Amino acid sequence: STARIYRIASIPGDGIGREVIDAGLQVLRTVSELSNGEIAFEVTEFPWSSHYYLEHGHYVPEGGLEQLAEHDAIYFGAVGGPEVPDHVSLWGLRLAITQPFDQWANIRPVSFLPGVSSPLRKADTTELEWVVVRENSEGEYAGFGGRNLSGRGPGNEVAVQTSLHTEKGCERIIRFAFDLARTRPVTKVSSVTKSNAQQYGMVLWDEVFTRVAKDYPDVETESVLVDAMSAKFVLHPEQLSVVVASNLHADILSDLGSALAGSLGIAASANLNPDRRYPSMFEPVHGSAPDIVGQGIANPIGAVASAALMLEHLGEPAAARAVLAAIDATTGAGILPKDLGGVATTAQVTEALVSALREDQ
Numbered sequence: 001s002t003a004r005i006y007r008i009a010s011i012p013g014d015g016i017g018r019e020v021i022d023a024g025l026q027v028l029r030t031v032s033e034l035s036n037g038e039i040a041f042e043v044t045e046f047p048w049s050s051h052y053y054l055e056h057g058h059y060v061p062e063g064g065l066e067q068l069a070e071h072d073a074i075y076f077g078a079v080g081g082p083e084v085p086d087h088v089s090l091w092g093l094r095l096a097i098t099q100p101f102d103q104w105a106n107i108r109p110v111s112f113l114p115g116v117s118s119p120l121r122k123a124d125t126t127e128l129e130w131v132v133v134r135e136n137s138e139g140e141y142a143g144f145g146g147r148n149l150s151g152r153g154p155g156n157e158v159a160v161q162t163s164l165h166t167e168k169g170c171e172r173i174i175r176f177a178f179d180l181a182r183t184r185p186v187t188k189v190s191s192v193t194k195s196n197a198q199q200y201g202m203v204l205w206d207e208v209f210t211r212v213a214k215d216y217p218d219v220e221t222e223s224v225l226v227d228a229m230s231a232k233f234v235l236h237p238e239q240l241s242v243v244v245a246s247n248l249h250a251d252i253l254s255d256l257g258s259a260l261a262g263s264l265g266i267a268a269s270a271n272l273n274p275d276r277r278y279p280s281m282f283e284p285v286h287g288s289a290p291d292i293v294g295q296g297i298a299n300p301i302g303a304v305a306s307a308a309l310m311l312e313h314l315g316e317p318a319a320a321r322a323v324l325a326a327i328d329a330t331t332g333a334g335i336l337p338k339d340l341g342g343v344a345t346t347a348q349v350t351e352a353l354v355s356a357l358r359e360d361q
């Protein structure tokens, strides 16, 4: 049979990005090896990082997006270095890809892994698993605003940061959440806003949610304010299935979710362009973790689980399931990195994932 060949653009970026992307690529090579020649990956690495920025004055060079566009998917580590302000690196690399490639849906599953203890007592006795759907193109990250708008002088500076919510932007992410809910065992969508305080954008979101919900009478719905939802994540997580929220709210809630599941180091994410006009981008939720870089202890599970999301998006669901099963087998066997309370190094966890894949054959 002829191989299905996927062209992957890898951007390890900064800090532990390199360490965890290397682990993920090792897992993908194993997937390919075990596929009897059916699945192949052509990986091209792009060196765009904060180091590269300091040398060249930009993250993405001219023509860089065109090069990325020739790939089936982008595999991204993290960006953020000590010598570059965080808003420069985030806008220079990550948002410089998600925005032009219209990756408007950011999917962040929260899985509770076997063998990993959660700070939630409930997790010991309750099946918990949900997915945060983050609006990824507008909202609080629209980039509208300015500083010192009328030259008010020292001590009087003002800054405005405006959120943008469009009816179309709300509708597409909310519909995406409902469609996703229909594929899950619990068909429920929880919509999160702060429409009591933010009476324009968030009220528009609420209205669109109510309207779209009518097209999905089989899906249970609830609308919850973000502060109440953060309490619900801790107190009643068993009531969650799909949680859809704005760019900022979903970013915060998904970190909370992954911390409840044991660590930021296991959290995966997909930045999807559901229209498939552009490649989608897959990345662990965590950042560059400068405090542990180079120590060989970065948890590769978030990056590997992101590779599973990539396989799913590329139309390889069996391979995706095999990778997730390898993660479960590894943590279930007690092979845990430091952030999960264990002693395994990045290399040892990766080796265990690869062995679990081979044994699953």
Ligand code: NAI
Residues within 6 Å of the ligand: 016, 020, 077, 078, 079, 080, 081, 086, 090, 094, 264, 265, 266, 283, 285, 286, 287, 288, 289, 290, 291, 292, 297, 298, 299, 300, 302, 339
């Ligand atoms: P961070 O996620 O890099 O680290 C937070 C804490 O979690 C640290 O103590 C770190 O050691 C730990 N941690 C994170 N990932 C881990 C892993 N895989 N294994 C073990 N421990 C892990 O967030 P922080 O410290 O707020 O930001 C550091 C830099 O990363 C900043 O420059 C920030 O802007 C950037 N950042 C980039 C993101 C991206 O590229 N998508 C996302 C979040 C932060």
Ligand code: MG
Residues within 6 Å of the ligand: 251, 255, 285
């Ligand atoms: Mg974040």
